[in-house]
Amino acid sequence: MSAPSARDAAADGVAACRARRDPAARREALLDAAVRVFAERGYRSATLDDVARAADVSKGAVYLHFRSKADLLLRAVERQHAWLMALGTEADVEDLPAPERLTRLYRALTAYTGEAGALLRLLVGVVSVESPALYRR
Numbered sequence: 001m002s003a004p005s006a007r008d009a010a011a012d013g014v015a016a017c018r019a020r021r022d023p024a025a026r027r028e029a030l031l032d033a034a035v036r037v038f039a040e041r042g043y044r045s046a047t048l049d050d051v052a053r054a055a056d057v058s059k060g061a062v063y064l065h066f067r068s069k070a071d072l073l074l075r076a077v078e079r080q081h082a083w084l085m086a087l088g089t090e091a092d093v094e095d096l097p098a099p100e101r102l103t104r105l106y107r108a109l110t111a112y113t114g115e116a117g118a119l120l121r122l123l124v125g126v127v128s129v130e131s132p133a134l135y136r137r
Contacts, residue, residue, distance in 0.1 A: 023064075026065065027065045029055045029056075029057070030061070030062060030065055031075060031079055033052075033055035034054075036054060037050045037051050038073060043069075043073065048062050051069075
């Protein structure tokens with residue numbers, strides 16, 4: 001895996017500054033960090049301290065937005081589910097021929113798996129095995 005570029009580091013810095021000022025941006029940054037941390041460390045092994053550190057916030061900031069580690073995971077999954085449903089809706093334009101609709105759906109799903117690979121690994125490999133109660137929700 002290659003090291004992040006200076007551009008990526010600058011973008012992360014801008015996102016972190018924005019997250020400090022805007023509670024909605026902080027919540028999104030926490031959700032992003034949680035998905036990464038849970039996918040890398042496993043749900044059981046990851047702590048809220050790990051998530052806070054990855055999002056560059058205090059542990060208290062995590063609790064301002066989420067009740068628990070399980071709540072954080074559930075909200076991350078719900079966010080990605082809503083995004084995936086929106087992609088499917090966007091691809092399903094009734095006045096287009098079926099092949100074009102399928103092509104749009106394929107492109108949307110390809111973009112989704114490219115951007116949400118960590119969440120997919122988390123759902124398939126971690127949540128279903130380590131926390132089946134959350135998986136069934």
